[in-house]
Amino acid sequence: MRLYPSDDRSASFVSLDRGEDLLDGLSQAVKELGFKAATLQVIGALEEAALGYFDQQAKEYRTIPTGHVEIASGLGNVSLRDGEPFIHLHLVVSGPDGAALGGHAMQGCRAFVVEAYFRALAGPPPVRQGSPGHGLMVWPGS
Amino acid sequence: MRLYPSDDRSASFVSLDRGEDLLDGLSQAVKELGFKAATLQVIGALEEAALGYFDQQAKEYRTIPTGHVEIASGLGNVSLRDGEPFIHLHLVVSGPDGAALGGHAMQGCRAFVVEAYFRALAGPPPVRQGSPGHGLMVWPGS
Amino acid sequence: MRLYPSDDRSASFVSLDRGEDLLDGLSQAVKELGFKAATLQVIGALEEAALGYFDQQAKEYRTIPTGHVEIASGLGNVSLRDGEPFIHLHLVVSGPDGAALGGHAMQGCRAFVVEAYFRALAGPPPVRQGSPGHGLMVWPGS
Numbered sequence: 001m002r003l004y005p006s007d008d009r010s011a012s013f014v015s016l017d018r019g020e021d022l023l024d025g026l027s028q029a030v031k032e033l034g035f036k037a038a039t040l041q042v043i044g045a046l047e048e049a050a051l052g053y054f055d056q057q058a059k060e061y062r063t064i065p066t067g068h069v070e071i072a073s074g075l076g077n078v079s080l081r082d083g084e085p086f087i088h089l090h091l092v093v094s095g096p097d098g099a100a101l102g103g104h105a106m107q108g109c110r111a112f113v114v115e116a117y118f119r120a121l122a123g124p125p126p127v128r129q130g131s132p133g134h135g136l137m138v139w140p141g142s
Numbered sequence: 143m144r145l146y147p148s149d150d151r152s153a154s155f156v157s158l159d160r161g162e163d164l165l166d167g168l169s170q171a172v173k174e175l176g177f178k179a180a181t182l183q184v185i186g187a188l189e190e191a192a193l194g195y196f197d198q199q200a201k202e203y204r205t206i207p208t209g210h211v212e213i214a215s216g217l218g219n220v221s222l223r224d225g226e227p228f229i230h231l232h233l234v235v236s237g238p239d240g241a242a243l244g245g246h247a248m249q250g251c252r253a254f255v256v257e258a259y260f261r262a263l264a265g266p267p268p269v270r271q272g273s274p275g276h277g278l279m280v281w282p283g284s
Numbered sequence: 285m286r287l288y289p290s291d292d293r294s295a296s297f298v299s300l301d302r303g304e305d306l307l308d309g310l311s312q313a314v315k316e317l318g319f320k321a322a323t324l325q326v327i328g329a330l331e332e333a334a335l336g337y338f339d340q341q342a343k344e345y346r347t348i349p350t351g352h353v354e355i356a357s358g359l360g361n362v363s364l365r366d367g368e369p370f371i372h373l374h375l376v377v378s379g380p381d382g383a384a385l386g387g388h389a390m391q392g393c394r395a396f397v398v399e400a401y402f403r404a405l406a407g408p409p410p411v412r413q414g415s416p417g418h419g420l421m422v423w424p425g426s
Contacts, residue, residue, distance in 0.1 A: 002425050004321075006407035013321070013361065013410050017425035018417060037146075037155070039183060039259045041323060043359050043374040045338055053238050054187055056210045056254055064240040068340045072376045072386025073215040073234065073357040075185050077155065077257055088257065090185040092214045092234050092242055092357065092376050094386030096337050098348040100244075100376055102214025102236030102384075112340055113422050115361055115372065115410075117323045119261075119403075123148035126155050126257075133160060138255050141144050141159035179288075179297070181325060181401045195380050196329055198352045198396055206382040215357040215376065217327050219297065219399055230399065232327040234356045234376050234384055242386075244356025244378030261403075265290035268297050268399075275302060280397050283286050283301035 001025045003032060014116040022046065022109035023087060026116060030085050035078050037125030038118045040089060042074025045112040049093050051103030059135025063106055069093035071114070072100060078118070081128040081137055143167045145174060156258040164188065164251035165229060168258060172227050177220050179267030180260045182231060184216025187254040191235050193245030201277025205248055211235035213256070214242060220260070223270040223279055285309045287316060298400040306330065306393035307371060310400060314369050319362050321409030322402045324373060326358025329396040333377050335387030343419025347390055353377035355398070356384060362402070363410040365421055370412065 001020060004013035012033055016025040022042075030038070046069050052061040076089030089105040128137035143162060146155035154175055158167040164184075172180070188211050194203040218231030231247040270279035285304060288297035296317055300309040306326075314322070330353050336345040360373030373389040412421035 002423070004405070004408065004410045004423070006405050008406065011405055013363070013405060013423070015410065015423035015425045020425075039261075041183075041325075041359050043361070043372065045340065047340065051236075051240050053212060053236065053240060055238070056187065056189065062238060070337060070374065070387050072374050073359050075183050075215050075217070075359070077185070077259060079155070088185065090212065090214050092236075092384070092386055094335075094337065094376075096339070096346060098335050098337060098385035098387050100234070100242035100384035100386040101240035102234055102242040103212055103240050113418060113420060115423060117361060117405075119323075121146075121148050121153055121155060121259075122150065124146065126146045126157065134255060136255060139144070139146070139155070139157035139257060141157045141162075181403075183325075193378075193382050195354055195378065195382060197380070198329065198331065204380060217325050217357050217359070219327070219401060221297070230327065232354065232356050234378075242376070242384035243382035244376055244384040245354050245382050263288075263290050263295055263297060263401075264292065266288065268288045268299065276397060278397060281286070281288070281297070281299035281399060283299045283304075 001028050011119040016111040016114035018112055020111045022111055023107055026087055030078055035120045036085050037121040038078040040076035040118050042071055042116045044071045044114040047110040047112050050106040050108035051101060052106045053103050064103055069095055079126040143170050153261040158253040158256035160254055162253045164253055165249060168229055172220055177262045178227050179263040180220040182218035182260050184213055184258045186213045186256040189252040189254050192248040192250035193243055194248045195245050206245055208235060211237055221268040285312050295403040300395040300398035302396055304395045306395055307391055310371055314362055319404045320369050321405040322362040324360035324402050326355055326400045328355045328398040331394040331396050334390040334392035335385060336390045337387050348387055350377060353379055365412040
């Protein structure tokens with residue numbers, strides 16, 4: 001993992017090494033940058049991906065594994081969960097015929113080339129709280 | 143809808159409540175933030191989505207409805223249309239098998255969990271104008 | 285191509301004309317803005333797209349052509365390659381039934397409506413270097 005921060009360290013590009021776990025590498029970047037609230041964008045390719053679909057009735061994730069894929073889109077954010085900065089990232093990935101799969105980035109996405117961008121939100125970070133109605137840790141609404 | 147603005151109010155995270163209409167909730171956020179030009183990113187999940195495909199020859203939108211989906215990607219912008227701030231948002235959504243659908247976010251997307259991010263452009267906003275060649279309100283080109 | 289820059293020229297919206305090549309138009313925008321490091325977001329629609337899938341074993345791109353499509357998502361960055369600002373852009377596009385295709389934006393994507401957003405990174409730009417292990421010009425990692 002390598003950082004390419006802006007001079008004022010309010011934003012940074014990040015490059016991951018081949019084989020690095022996507023969420024682990026990005027979490028390490030967040031730690032080094034000291035971000036508690038930030039937005040995140042990712043493009044590149046993965047040696048393999050693990051995508052999650054949250055079953056809104058069963059309240060659990062199903063995991064969808066893939067082979068080599070492009071990261072056609074990665075959008076996410078950093079906020080606080082259990083007092084620590086936490087990355088929530090969704091991916092769209094695509095294979096040799098271009099067909100796209102989407103979902104929640106789970107542990108087990110392994111980098112081929114990863115080019116990420118973080119920008120901090122200079123203000124109070126959202127704090128994830130358990131929501132029985134969702135079965136998830138979410139940012140409180142109204 | 144709840145705002146999580148930066149200290150200088152140049153950017154904000156936004157959380158929508160379960161069941162809230164996606165475009166209505168985000169438009170309310172834009173109004174409270176006072177943004178006339180901004181960029182927008184969204185992730186989360188929807189109880190149902192309505193995606194539009196613009197038929198470039200017939201010059202009209204076709205609507206594609208879905209069931210429960212992840213918002214794998216939401217990218218958009220805020221600019222002026224008819225003198226008012228207007229959200230233009232495109233979505234990629236994905237279902238239980240990960241298969242992704244894309245399109246223009248139409249009225250009728252209902253939030254399950256919505257985590258959005260706006261950042262204002264501190265300058266003159268683009269102004270949408272009717273373009274007979276497109277059959278759409280677009281930002282004038284060259 | 286038309287720029288809608290922020291007052292401090294640290295960011296800009298960009299509108300492309302119908303028929304303009306996507307990468308050529310965006311590259312012209314980057315040149316006029318003078319950006320060497322930036323993040324990029326794109327939505328809109330294309331008269332046709334050319335998407336690339338990088339075969340990680342053969343180390344070459346396969347090209348996937350499309351007809352009229354929505355740009356459901358476009359995420360990218362600007363960094364230096366061979367001393368010049370270079371755009372790396374990934375797309376998710378979708379057709380009349382919403383089915384999404386993803387990949388690397390290749391030459392030959394022709395604009396119908398393109399609404400882009402650049403934000404500069406005010407710091408040293410990443411520099412692409414040849415990586416035999418990837419078969420690509422990448423940002424060096426650790």
